[in-house]
Amino acid sequence: MPFSPRIVRALLAGAAAFMLGAAHADVTLLNVSYDVTRELYKDINPAFIDHWAKTTGERVAVEQSHGGSSKQAQSVANGLEADVVTMNQATDIDLLARGGLVPANWRKRLPHDSAPYTSTTIFLVRKGNPKQIRDWDDLVKPGIVVVVPNPKTSGNGRYTYLVAWGYAVKKGGDEAAARDFVTRLFRNVPVLDGGGRGATTTFTQRDLGDVLVTFENEAVLIQRELGSAGFEVVYPSISLQAEAPVAVVDTVVDKKGTRKQAQAYLEFLYSPAGQEIIARHFFRPRLDAVLRKHTRQFKPIPLFTVDEVFGSLDQAQKIHFADGGVFDQIVVNRP
């Protein structure tokens, strides 16, 4: 039989070693985050652990969980014991507020609406920009193939949709004009990937499309990781400020007794050291001093917020992305 007592004993010993290995810190925090922040928190966590040990003498460990933002929020609502959530859209934390895991006023508990950094939606084109794509108008031209993740399932795709809509409005268009503009844009999108990383793979690995519309951090990362020989970053004339909100999950920290550490962890993101790490990972920091230091990297372009054009992300969600909403109508009616 494949399970002799010896093997069972070896497995049990392994299990014991595994448990002990995980338990050597005084406190363990779980940070449930979205898809593309792994590299960021891989640097943030040791810095925070160091900082916390120096100021309090306590050893903390931080565990990470990554996945699609909305899916991750759903997991937390279903009982994944996150001490903190670090998401890429406020609606995902609102979901937790509706479930009573965080208070309704969670935005007010930390500076800048609880978003320690932002990003913005920009373009990545193929080397030499053969199709001469410079601004949002170029994306709706016939014959341009645009790669965007699905706005229904991805925060990244949602922001692309919203910035296109906002661009048309800012140019003086009414709702019909904005709708027409977004319709023409999505007519140029041949496939809708489920998430930001999926769209990146489509554009870079499958060589599909003339332009990838994605977050600045993702575009710059691709350029660095996959060689600047193949791709160029293009900044449009205007874009959207995408805020990445964070929150302490009250029900979890109160049960585990980790509120102090969880709160400090999030505050560390706002500290000069945290902001510096954030900037190094191509997210736009909130601290002016840090932003100025990296000004070459973060090209200053006019940015508008979701609230300015749509009232709130929640409202935009209801009108545009709910089942049967404007996005569904556009995609269904496309020829």
Next chain:
Amino acid sequence: MGAAVATHWTVHSRRFEASAATREPAWVRGILIAIALAFFALFLLLPLVTVFAEALRKGWGVYFAALVDPDARSAIFLTLLVAAIAVPLNLVFGVSAAWAIAKFNFRGKQLLTTLIDLPFSVSPVVAGLIFVLLFGAQGWFGPWLIEHDVKIIFAVPGLVLATVFVTFPFVARELIPLMEAQGQEEEEAAIVLGASGWQTFWRVTLPNIKWGLLYGVILCNARAMGEFGAVSVVSGHIRGRTNTMPLYVEILYNEYNFAAAFAVASLLALLALLTLVVKSLVEWRGRQELSAGQES
């Protein structure tokens, strides 16, 4: 009984083979073999080679570094742990279910047979969601579990549950036809000769089914280690804690860490190949024992 059936079959096939008139022409055989081989090369061998080629593209150093990474080690350990719990559970269940279905008549037998097959027809993602709906914080048992501080979903028990569900049918499915073909004469003889129920099971039934059982266990184990969908839903994806190997491969791939992703994938493939080797050995031993039984 099974031996008798097998003997009959081999004799028959030998006679069949001997007659030139019933044999396919050489070119038909050639084409069939060529098609089978081409299909095998294209859909099985090529992907397998690709996995290893990609894994080793940056050299052995990167390959081993990817496998000894603490997160990778914990994923490997977790995969083995989950299989080590799920497979014995399904072994016990599979034998009892097959025993009940093959040797007894009772009301609802057909229903039970159908239910055993259910995990094959249900999508693994749905299987995972079932457990979230049952044991999640907002699920049926959620409040009770929270009150008693029992963690099932997003922890090892959830992974085991999902794996058990998905690998449920393998052992039973393997045994039911075998036990039905064997009938119950030998057991009846044993009972008549004064054996107790346990004795009958250990001395008569188990020796008769052991190769089929082992085969079922191996298939069950292969699926348990490779399961993705159901496990993905209940895992919570905590690095170094609730990521099994298939989940870890996906994460690495999504992080552009292709060499590491393929390194871990190649280890999974190696485990699968090992399973196949063991499977072939088991089949070979089973056949040997069968022919030995015929000669005596």
